[in-house]
Amino acid sequence: MLFSPVNALDIQGCDHGGEFDNHAFHKLFADNGIQFRFSCPRTSQQTGKSERMIRNINHVIRTLLFQAHLPPNYWAEALNMAIILLNVLPSRALDNEIPFTRLLGATPNYSVLRTFGCLCYPYLDTTHKLEPRATPSTLLGHATHHRGYRFLNLNTNKIIIS
Structure with missing residues (x-):
């Protein structure tokens, strides 16, 4: 990473993608004294x-x-x-x-x-006492906003959190 004069930081790795070239991005950097430059088009070497x-x-x-x-x-x-x-x-x-x-x-x-893609049988919330309490599923990883995991239900191809 290169440093510019007067405590301004030159960010490396900014292409001209829309996620970088917008008002919010420019304002965030300006407010924090960060100077940035875009790489030249089609030059991944930069x-x-x-x-x-x-x-x-x-x-x-x-x-x-x-x-x-x-x-x-x-x-x-x-x-x-x-x-x-x-x-x-x-x-x-x-x-x-x-x-x-x-x-x-x-x-x-x-x-x-946990092992990504492994066969699991996560607990299902059932409405009837004789319904299955688990279903064969594939582990897809951690749930973002829950303390559990995400699973692909192999019977319905729907994602469940348990």
């Missing part, structure tokens, strides 16, 4: 670190989907798991430190990790 990280993430996503025998349309679920894994595993880029620990100063809780 954003090498970002491009390499995207490639690593894509490799993990493909591996997770392949070993779970899931089609590519579950890429978002695999992406969430890939990011969790990359953040709690030691990184050579950080001299084998754990990104989670470096950022938060705490040890990650590995006991909540």
